[in-house]
Amino acid sequence: MTAAVSGWVGDGYDPQCPTRVLLDRVGDKWTVLVIGALADGPLRFTELRDRVGGVSGKVLTATLRALARDGLVIRTAYPQIPPRVEYSLTDLGRSLQTPLDVLRTWAEQHIAQVVAHREEFDEEHDQ
Amino acid sequence: MTAAVSGWVGDGYDPQCPTRVLLDRVGDKWTVLVIGALADGPLRFTELRDRVGGVSGKVLTATLRALARDGLVIRTAYPQIPPRVEYSLTDLGRSLQTPLDVLRTWAEQHIAQVVAHREEFDEEHDQ
């Protein structure tokens, strides 16, 4: 978390803290999936839902709306019948992929240790 | 999210996916604060609670337990009266600080844009 004065921990759970804002978005269940799905180019609503897999329409709508609100994604509606809506990453959205890649790399290299530790911990701590 | 075969989006919300596992932990409300607080060295339970600020004892306990289970934090209890318990980062926990720093840097550089975009968006979309 960004420090308020010194060190790392500023004022606890401050909704204004940049890191907090980012974490609240990135921590969202579907945000990272959606950004990843859009990495290769624009997608329509249904394509996006199919690619992400497991997400309901309602929740995908909410996720996309939040991303659009944050300026990470652009929604483009073509006035046609039937409707055609495309979603694409903004430059800001694309710039987020770098930190996400760093996270992903860490995960790929270290999650095995985490999982192993979990099993060990669980064996010790119950029956 | 780590890909199952190719591209970025693997199998949707797979609890086994390394990136998912990491995000589920990092996305937690207090995890990053606690890791940040422990960056400078070990802390006792109460010190930690005071530093993080706003976290209840129950929730801090749960957060610490999860971090200990994942092997990111070590809990050391000294058999004294009154009890003395210290928490410190493991090497694994410390290694996580690098990706978190990258995230924080991105946040510090770009969140202003996000917030500005939010206000703009909100103005357009209601009353």
Place this chain on the structure above:
DNA sequence: CGGTATCCCGTCAGATACTG
């Protein structure tokens, strides 16, 4: 097609009270 509206339920944070 691309949503919105509605209902429902599980999870979880917060507050409070208590214990070794």
Place this chain on the structure above:
DNA sequence: CAGTATCTGACGGGATACCG
């Protein structure tokens, strides 16, 4: 001091049904 136990309300997410 460092927790645990319990109750509570808020919220997020899924399922379903419907609309322009």
